[in-house]
Amino acid sequence: MTQFRKFLGTGHAPTLFAAFLYFGFSCCTWVLNGAMAPFISESFHLSPAQKGLMLSIPIIAGALFRFPLGVLSQYIGRKNATLVEMSLISVAMLLAFFFVHSFDALLAMGVLLGVAGASFGVAMSLGSGSFPAQHKGLAMGIVGAGNVGTAVAVLIAPPLAQWLGWQTVYAVAAVAMAIPMSAVYFLAKEPADVDPHAGLRAQMACLVERDGWAFSLIYAVTFGGFIGFVSFLPSYYHDQFGVSKVQAGQLTTIVAFIGAAMRIGGGWLSDRFGGINTLTVVLAAVALGLAGCGLATGSVVLTTLLLMACFAALGAGNGAVYQLVPLRWPLTTAVAGSMIGELGALGGGLVPNAMGLARQYLGTYAWGFGFFAVFALGTLVLLRSLQSDWTSRWVGAGGRARVGAHSPVEPHPGMTPGLAEAA
Secondary structure, eight states, X not given: OHHHHHHHHTSOHHHHHHHHHHHHHHHHHHTHHHHTHHXXXXXXXXXXXXXXXXXXXXXXXXXXXXXXXXXXXXXXXXHHHHHHHHHHHHHHHHHHHHHOOSHHHHHHHHHHHTTGGGGHHHHHHHHHTTSOGGGHHHHHXXXXXXXXXXXXXXXXXXXXXXXXXXXXXXXHHHHHTHHHHHHHHHHOOOOSOSXXXXXXXHHTGGGGSHHHHHHHHHHHHHHHHHHHHHHHHHHHHHHHHOOOHHHHHHHHHHHHHHHHHHHHHHHHHHHHHOHHHHHHHHHHHHHHHHHHHHHOTTOHHHHHHHHHHHHHHHHHHHHHHHHHHHHHSSSSHHHHHHHHHHHHHHHHHHHHHHHHHIIIIISOTHXXXXXXXXXXXXXXXHHHHHHHHHHHHTSOGGGOOOTTSOOOOOOOTTSXXXXXXXX
């Protein structure tokens, strides 16, 4: 406890707390369609492929909104950007409550749900901005633990949908957004870690750098896997094992909570042992865990145990990625984090589609698990091939922060000339 208090003393704790609430409520809203998928599917008589499409749209839309929000935050400030976004989320939820009466309207509403998914990069940068480099992994892990909002959604939304009707849940979400908005408005303080003179070219440099794309692929496994499977698991449990809609949400809550909690552990482990070392273990565990799920489609107990282990690794991996991002882009973390979050979260959009298509055309969900396991294994190979380059240029051994110095960014063959200096 003493060490944790010392950690809080190195930055602005109220902003950290406000950013956690902001991200948590946003995640809760983002996955509402997934949490209520068994109810929605019953209302509109959806096929497995249609379910996959319905669940993928909010994830993909959320990914696409992330980078614009990150750029906006560089100009109006991260605190102001969060308030704008939460206002839009509330409006989107009210529109969903009043106008979703068909499958086409449901798909359009999924785009609006994506507004909630845009919060990640700005939340991370706002919450960790006042903390020094050696503690950013833990700070980002705490903010990122707002992923627990996904667990809250799949736990609370199904009983509410059963009691009030699934459309009414959107209205409840709109009212609930007043809580994080108040916390950000009254508690948060804009960090001073962004270079006010950095132009748009410098801020967007990560778009053309090899490292930015590498991080995006890694994040497509860790966060894409997390959000994609959280959205799909209520449907998977209900369809594959015949459990009730509420029980499907409860089982999903267990694995989602573990994944969210382990984000803090992943940040701490990365600060201590290095983000690269942590990600190496994470990606291997994810590949093995998902392959096991593909072989355990006949047992709800074994599947849940494997998913618990897999989600623990995914959560730790999310923390590890964002221990490294501010070390690589120390002055434009919000934009770099949003871009990586945007491209990485697109991986989450693959999960519901892959699972739904596997069931509809191949007869089993096992091929969907297998596809993502191979993706994780390929990403592990990529990470190991880049390790020596990263540790020679901008990060310490194993991915630890170089204490007392900014992360240098040097030109490399994959970088456009001139952007190294701009970054």
